[in-house]
Amino acid sequence: MNNYKVGEIAKIVGVNVETLRYYERIKIMPKPKRLPSGYRYYNDDDLRRLLFIKRAKELGFTLKEINELLNLRIESTSTCGDVKHIAEHKLLDIEEKIRDLKRIRKVLLRLISQCVHEEISSVECPILEIIEKRQKRSPK
């Protein structure tokens, strides 16, 4: 079981020291023990937790959701199904975002294809005209 000072653990995981203090403040990381000097020192459990947070963030989970996942992990009454529900919810979320972005991409492609005379004044730019005249989409 190793010990780490805040700067060390931050470097290993690749987060800012301030971020760690922020995580402590919002209670997503526990208050670490202190050395006689008052310095925080972390152990391997903390390291695992911090890595978990980092990876879950890369998966698009918010800090709030990550907290839920972490709590599920320590509540012995919670099941794998509980975890699965959170993941499924996130999946729907992500899929909706993908759909939205694809729709936006389609419009952008159309806009860009309209510009065949790059040198003309932006006043007559068909791109701006399309944005201006664009019909509202059907409500989502």
Place this chain on the structure above:
Amino acid sequence: MNNYKVGEIAKIVGVNVETLRYYERIKIMPKPKRLPSGYRYYNDDDLRRLLFIKRAKELGFTLKEINELLNLRIESTSTCGDVKHIAEHKLLDIEEKIRDLKRIRKVLLRLISQCVHEEISSVECPILEIIEKRQKRSPK
């Protein structure tokens, strides 16, 4: 050329009155003229500008980017090519986001498929284990 009070124009375009005042504060909408009562009154140019902002927002442009587009439109030296560049940049942006989200979706699907025994304790949940042990992606 019609005149609109703040509540009227907001209703037509479908934004909050406060949003309009906010846009004025951040200088994305010009300061409108005032009636003797001090009320703002807007004209059809303002209406077009506001609609433009709304539509560009739906395309995923940020208020800052929309401001650039609007400034290009009034600078007579700017060309349609300038506008095209912004749109192309936004397209790359959007495409990167789509790629990121697809990667996340893939991992989530894999996570979810791992949970075959919903009733087991979260302590042994393979989903959490995967998040924990997940390898870092290649740097983007």
Place this chain on the structure above:
DNA sequence: ATAATGCTCGTAGTATGGTACTGAGTCAAG
């Protein structure tokens, strides 16, 4: 020994895109 980092704390600021509240004035209807 001394300089250079490193860590402490609290507070405040960043960026995004707004929303909500306060207290006052205007205006038309009943």
Place this chain on the structure above:
DNA sequence: CTTGACTCAGTACCATACTACGAGCATTAT
């Protein structure tokens, strides 16, 4: 004449996720 609807200006606050600053100790490298 009072009520209710609307507007005004200004400010505070929301969520999200950090990031920075500065004073003052601690540790470390040379």
